[in-house]
Amino acid sequence: MTVNSLLPAFRYHPDPVASGSIRQSGETCECCHRARGWIYTATFYTVHEVSGRFCPWCIADGSAAERFAGEFTDPHGLEGIGEEILHEITRRTPGFHSWQDPHWLAHCRDAAAFVGEVGYAELAAHPEALDQLRLDLRLGGRHDAGQLEQFLAHLGEDATAMLFRCIACGAHVAYADAS
Structure with missing residues (x-):
């Protein structure tokens, strides 16, 4: 059990x-x-x-x-x-x-299931979530590509990602969380 x-x-x-x-x-x-x-x-x-x-x-x-x-x-x-x-x-x-x-987070017009707090290595295993997070961070004002990639590479240190999985299609989505 x-x-x-x-x-x-x-x-x-x-x-x-x-x-x-x-x-x-x-x-x-x-x-x-x-x-x-x-x-x-x-x-x-x-x-x-x-x-x-x-x-x-x-x-x-x-x-x-x-x-x-x-x-x-x-x-x-x-x-x-x-x-x-x-x-x-x-x-x-x-x-x-x-x-x-x-x-x-939501996906496919439903709430997504919370998977957990992840760093870059775990997030990289879900490229759709990593790409979506890149886009969200660019739209949120992190326009410099080098700075953005540096930030993502250090997820799990001063910042983390909250990973979710879509209940309907299985896609993963994430958002960044920092102190």
Whole structure:
């Protein structure tokens, strides 16, 4: 039995243990008040004071987001997808750690699945994601090709890439995250 078979399944974040968003813990869930052996460690946005963390089950069933009127992920980047998918990503899917505000990517009119934080070597294994990231960074003001390639070559050091996989076609997309 694998670790992930013990946890609820998250369609858009298939391995939250590997990404560091969920870890083993004896902590009690702020929502269900049970210590279930696993706890969420990443972002949660709410106006309410929340003194503890949530178990994966209270994330998966939406009870944590509903009880504390919050979201695990900023909806930025998810424009144009259906309301049901947006709700699943923001309120029933674990977010992830990043230096800047994390956001989810979409592809084929659906949210993409979060693969994880990667450096250049991992990103280069997905040339479509690397090409898309190059284009995004050029459009974002990094016009000098040499400087851009230098930046990409050092992903994993002072900056990283957040890699996603399209649920529909399997293509990979990414965005850069830096301190």
